[in-house]
Amino acid sequence: MPGALTAAxxxxxxxxxxxxxxxxxxxRHRYAxxxxxxxxxxxxxxxxxxxxxxxxxxxxDGADAETKLSRSVASRVRAHLAGTETDYDDVELDLSWCxxxxxxxxxxxxxxxxxxxxxxxxxxxxxxxxxxxxxxGTFCARNRFALMLPCHRVVSxxxxxGYGTSGVGLKRRxxxxxxxxx
Numbered sequence: 001m002p003g004a005l006t007a008a009x010x011x012x013x014x015x016x017x018x019x020x021x022x023x024x025x026x027x028r029h030r031y032a033x034x035x036x037x038x039x040x041x042x043x044x045x046x047x048x049x050x051x052x053x054x055x056x057x058x059x060x061d062g063a064d065a066e067t068k069l070s071r072s073v074a075s076r077v078r079a080h081l082a083g084t085e086t087d088y089d090d091v092e093l094d095l096s097w098c099x100x101x102x103x104x105x106x107x108x109x110x111x112x113x114x115x116x117x118x119x120x121x122x123x124x125x126x127x128x129x130x131x132x133x134x135x136x137g138t139f140c141a142r143n144r145f146a147l148m149l150p151c152h153r154v155v156s157x158x159x160x161x162g163y164g165t166s167g168v169g170l171k172r173r174x175x176x177x178x179x180x181x182x
Contacts, residue, residue: 031074036081041070048073049094050144053170054081073148080147083177085114088148097144104128105139109149115178119157137161147174155182 026044033039037056042049046069054077073091080086089110095103108126112118120140124132140151141162152174155161160168160175160182175182 027070029070029074031070031077033078033081039074039077041073043069044094047092047094048145048148051077051146051148053146077147081177085178086147087114091148093145093148098139101127101129101132101135102139105136106149109151109154112150112153115180117153117155117175117180117182120154120161121157123154133157153178 026042026049029041029043030038031041031054033054036054039054040050040052042051048069051073069091073088076086076088093106095106098106104127105123108123111126112123118126119133120136121130121133123140124130124136127136129135136154140154143149143151146152152171160171162168162171172182
């Protein structure tokens with residue numbers, strides 16, 4: 001039953017750049033990735049509002065991304081998780097919730113190449129604020145765009161570091177897909 005897991009939702013969106021708060025119509029799409037589980041995208045027109053990595057606990061039944069954008073992103077995520085070098089640079093992300101520095105962190109993250117890692121301190125420096133490693137870590141912990149903003153490529157100066165509620169095991173697996181063994 002294609003589309004069974006697709007549901008129209010309305011999310012509050014804070015638009016810092018315009019200084020207003022409003023509502024936007026968005027659609028939730030689920031897609032399956034063999035060996036990883038079911039992922040979820042929330043899109044509004046041509047903008048990705050959020051992306052959750054595939055979760056093996058979610059049911060695969062009816063998982064079928066249905067818009068041009070969600071099909072494109074789901075296809076790239078599948079390729080990425082299969083070990084194919086993938087980029088998401090042309091995918092527009094809703095960064096309205098970000099401060100100016102967090103937007104700089106997002107740009108810096110997108111510049112970290114496939115198969116390479118940076119420390120939280122290096123990421124902060126790339127974003128123009130050397131010494132703001134904790135702020136970079138906080139941004140990564142709140143990242144709504146798994147893989148599209150590749151926080152899994154950011155490690156602590158003393159080792160792999162954390163990966164939010166998903167845990168270090170998932171971070172190691174994502175890095176392993178890119179040929180990185182930490």
